[in-house]
Amino acid sequence: MKTTFAKTSPIKSIFAALAMSGVSIPLAFAADAVIEQDPTPPPPAVVEDAALYGYYVAARLGFALPDDTSFGLDTAADVPTGVSTAYEDWNLSGAVAAGMEFGNGFRGELELGYSSFDVESHRLTALDTRFxxxxxxxxxxxxxxxVNGYYDFDLGTFKPYVGAGIGMAQLDFDNYGINLAAPTAGLPAGPVTAIDDSGYGFAWQVGLGTSVAVTETIDFEIGYRYSGIENVELTAVDGTDTDVSLDSHSVMSGLRFKF
Structure with missing residues (x-):
């Protein structure tokens, strides 16, 4: 039997070789890429969120308008009397604080405050006499x-806030007295001190205000607060024990330094 071989033209051979080369070269590069690829996937990108916590210190200064106070005298006498005291309209008040912003508008702080109130007049209630x-x-x-807590409303440039606080206070009644032109109700003429004592009591405050950013780390604040010091036990010079409470309205402004 005679075997017949098909003849292939040179042109067809060249195209066949090019076709084979064109397939084999990309496959080789793909194989190298698979071998060189790191099998460990890259870690997911970490997106840093805004800090939820931040610390600050604050300094505040303002004026306080106290309500009248009262204390008793000679409760064992036949005609015991009380003394009602009115104060000057504006008195110095200041505070320093250290706090933390918790995020979502809340912040808390520890505050140390000082206030001084000047006497305007004393009135003896039994005699209905004002000095x-x-x-x-x-x-x-x-x-x-x-210990104060606040909530800040973020309105952009301005951040109004509401707040409240509780704690303790030392109240000092320093040399409360009157000058008598003549002996009165058994008291000698001249200066007569009725009470000169200090004690401790529960303290609280509620308030509102607003702050505005001066820089990225400094805020200016201004606000109003109503505060009270309750049931401070004091002793008059005649030995009469009495509970004294002092409430006041104040307007304070200051700076908060954040870090």
Whole structure:
């Protein structure tokens, strides 16, 4: 039997060789790429969120308008009397604080405050007699330690806030007395001190205000607060024990330094 071989033209051979080369070269590169590829996938990208916590210190200064206070005298006498004291309209008040921003508008702080109140007049309730000007003397000082909590409303440039706090206070009634032109109700003429004592009591405050960013790390704040010091036990010079409370309105401004 005769075997017949098909003849292949040179042109067809060249095209066949090129076709084979064109397939084999990409496959070789693909194989190298698979071998050189790191089998360990890259870690997921970490997106840093805004800090939820931040610390700050604050310094505040303002003026306080206290309500009248009262204390008793000679409760064992036939005609015991009380003393009602009015204060000057504006009195110095200041505070320093250290706090933390918790995120979502909340922040808390520890605050140490100081207030000084100058006496304007004393009134003896039993005699219905008022002593003012140079005939009334004395001043009160209050040192407070408070734990305050605030909520800030983020409105962009301005951040209004509401807040409240509780703590303890030392209240000092320093040399409260009157000048008598003549002996009155058994008291001698001249300066008569009714009470000169200090004690401790529960303290609280509620307030509102607003802050504005001065720089990225400094905020200016201004606000109003109503505060109280409750049931401070004081003893008058005649031995009469009495509970004294002092409430006041204040307007304070200051700076918060964040870090």
């Amino acid at each position: 003012g000007g140079s005939d009334a003397f004395g001043d009160a000082t209050a040192i407070t330690g408070l």
